[in-house]
Amino acid sequence: MPRNRQEVPREERIDALLAVAEQQFLARGFAATSIAEIARAAGIEPGSVYWYFRSKDHAFAAVLNRLLDGEVDRIEEFDGDPTQKLFAALDSVERRRSLHPCVAERAPHSPTVMEYHERLHSWLHDLALAAVADHATGPDRDIAADAVVATIEGGLANPAPARPTSGLVRYLLAAFAAQRPQEPTEATASS
Structure with missing residues (x-):
């Protein structure tokens, strides 16, 4: 027998509502998604959404933060270089x-x-800073990380980019690596 919604812990209700809101925002976009549509899809009254979120912006940010939390956790556990x-x-x-x-x-x-x-x-900048450490030196690292993040944000803001954002970032990292002074090898050090 299904539980009464009031018997469901608040965190579970919020999680279920966020899952529905995520589907709506991804399928329809922010502007075309209404609180009433989220409520309908969740099987609750439209006014009930405001018990959990003060506005559509708050619901949108909660969805985004939930997605980011999952990605941060996943990437932290990821075995791999920066x-x-x-x-x-x-x-x-x-x-x-x-x-x-x-x-x-x-x-x-x-x-x-x-x-x-x-x-x-901030999260992307930290990841970019760690990644460019292998490709840029000294004070150039921070500006290189800023360039990588700006490229990512610019690429993501474009709904139909001519090139994938990952390709642009790969190009930047390769350019940083090409400009990095080479460590002397034994052959060049003994010359």
Whole structure:
């Protein structure tokens, strides 16, 4: 026999609601998804959504943060070098490409969406900084990481890029590696 919704712990109700909201936002985009549609798909009254989220922006940010939490956990457990971790993260955010233009549009108007955006940016920057450590030296590392993140964000904001964002990042990393001074080898050191 199904449980009464009030018997279901709040965290389970929120999780179920976020799963439905995620499906709606991914399928329809932010602008075309209403709180009423999320509620209908979740099988609750539209006003009930506001018990959990103050606005559509709050529901959107909660969905985004939930997705990011999962990816952060997955990447932290990932065995691989920093460059592989960066590309694993990039692959995951590219799979949700349709949401990124909405983030760029909503962030200036919504502190909760901006908070998510800053969190995503910080995570990507940390991954990029670790990845460029193998490709750039000294003070160039931070600017190289900024260039990688700017490329990622620019690529994700474009709904139909001419080239995959991962290809652009691979190009940047190769360019950084090509400009890195080579360590002297035994042959050049003895000359």
